[in-house]
Amino acid sequence: MTRYNGGYMTHKLCLAGATGWAGSALAQAIFKADDMDLVVGIARSSAGQVLGDVLSVEGMKTPIVGSVDEALKFDPEIFFEFTRPDVAKANIIAALNHGCHVVVGTSGLTDADYREIDAAAQAARRGVLAVGNFALTVVLLQKFAEMAAKYIPHWEIIDYAHSGKIDAPSGTARELAHRLGESQLDVSLDAMSGPKESRGLRLNGSQVHSVRLPGYTISIDAIFGMPDQKLILRHESGTSAEPYVAGALLAIRNVSKLVGLQRGLDSVMEF
Numbered sequence: 001m002t003r004y005n006g007g008y009m010t011h012k013l014c015l016a017g018a019t020g021w022a023g024s025a026l027a028q029a030i031f032k033a034d035d036m037d038l039v040v041g042i043a044r045s046s047a048g049q050v051l052g053d054v055l056s057v058e059g060m061k062t063p064i065v066g067s068v069d070e071a072l073k074f075d076p077e078i079f080f081e082f083t084r085p086d087v088a089k090a091n092i093i094a095a096l097n098h099g100c101h102v103v104v105g106t107s108g109l110t111d112a113d114y115r116e117i118d119a120a121a122q123a124a125r126r127g128v129l130a131v132g133n134f135a136l137t138v139v140l141l142q143k144f145a146e147m148a149a150k151y152i153p154h155w156e157i158i159d160y161a162h163s164g165k166i167d168a169p170s171g172t173a174r175e176l177a178h179r180l181g182e183s184q185l186d187v188s189l190d191a192m193s194g195p196k197e198s199r200g201l202r203l204n205g206s207q208v209h210s211v212r213l214p215g216y217t218i219s220i221d222a223i224f225g226m227p228d229q230k231l232i233l234r235h236e237s238g239t240s241a242e243p244y245v246a247g248a249l250l251a252i253r254n255v256s257k258l259v260g261l262q263r264g265l266d267s268v269m270e271f
């Protein structure tokens with residue numbers, strides 16, 4: 001349950017993936033936040049240890065467990081999913097069934113997964129906020145791309161990441177395709193000559209191309225083309241997880257206001 005803490009509502013949190021690249025940066029920010037209490041973290045290889053010892057943060061006493069079932073015994077109010085696409089959906093559904101609100105940072109979930117998650121959230125009367133990318137520059141790119149798509153009917157998306165990224169397209173690209181609607185193709189995929197794969201994946205009406213190469217960080221281009229003119233909206237991340245932290249904290253502070261699924265951080269921001 002949310003507890004009142006002399007002026008703050010304290011959010012009792014579980015962070016799945018608390019020792020990961022993204023999760024460890026978020027765990028440290030939660031630890032510093034007056035209105036949040038990280039009651040348990042999930043990570044298989046550090047299960048049984050204390051998160052502060054693993055992350056070298058003095059005073060952080062959060063226990064680490066190896067599974068969602070063990071974590072839910074700590075009765076978190078909010079479950080933050082930051083693990084891997086192959087376990088994320090089961091974690092989210094288990095957390096909803098336990099009565100948690102859920103923030104999803106993990107990428108790779110499909111639209112079909114999100115339909116199932118939405119149904120579970122509606123049934124439990126709980127909120128799910130799924131954010132393909134918590135960085136402010138990505139939130140702005142999404143908004144600018146939505147504006148461009150109202151005036152320019154042709155666009156394609158290129159999603160870049162390092163070669164070790166297991167999911168493709170990225171959560172950022174999936175979420176952008178989910179928002180933009182149907183891009184016009186002057187030669188339909190059925191009418192084209194050559195392998196259809198050369199035109200990328202048709203996802204929710206957008207052509208999406210995923211590049212996975214060493215030396216790349218998460219980046220995305222939304223390319224809009226008109227006769228004799230084009231617009232390229234580009235986001236480039238750096239190498240740290242820092243850009244995701246502020247957005248993730250904002251999602252935590254707002255998810256309990258929702259019932260059902262919302263996708264994108266802008267759903268809890270003012271524009």
Ligand SMILES: NC(=O)c1ccc[n+]([C@@H]2O[C@H](COP(=O)([O-])OP(=O)(O)OC[C@H]3O[C@@H](n4cnc5c(N)ncnc54)[C@H](OP(=O)(O)O)[C@@H]3O)[C@@H](O)[C@H]2O)c1
Pocket residue numbers: 016017018019020021022023042043044045046066067082083084085087104105106107108131132133134135171244
């Ligand atoms: N939305 C955003 O803005 C955003 C930003 C950054 C990353 N992401 C996404 O967030 C996810 C995590 O990224 P990352 O780079 O932090 O990955 P990572 O460094 O590999 O961390 C994964 C974390 O999850 C834990 N984990 C993995 N499999 C698990 C399982 N089966 N059960 C329990 N815990 C498990 C890992 O610990 P153990 O291996 O010890 O179990 C680790 O703590 C990815 O999908 C990534 O694309 C999203």
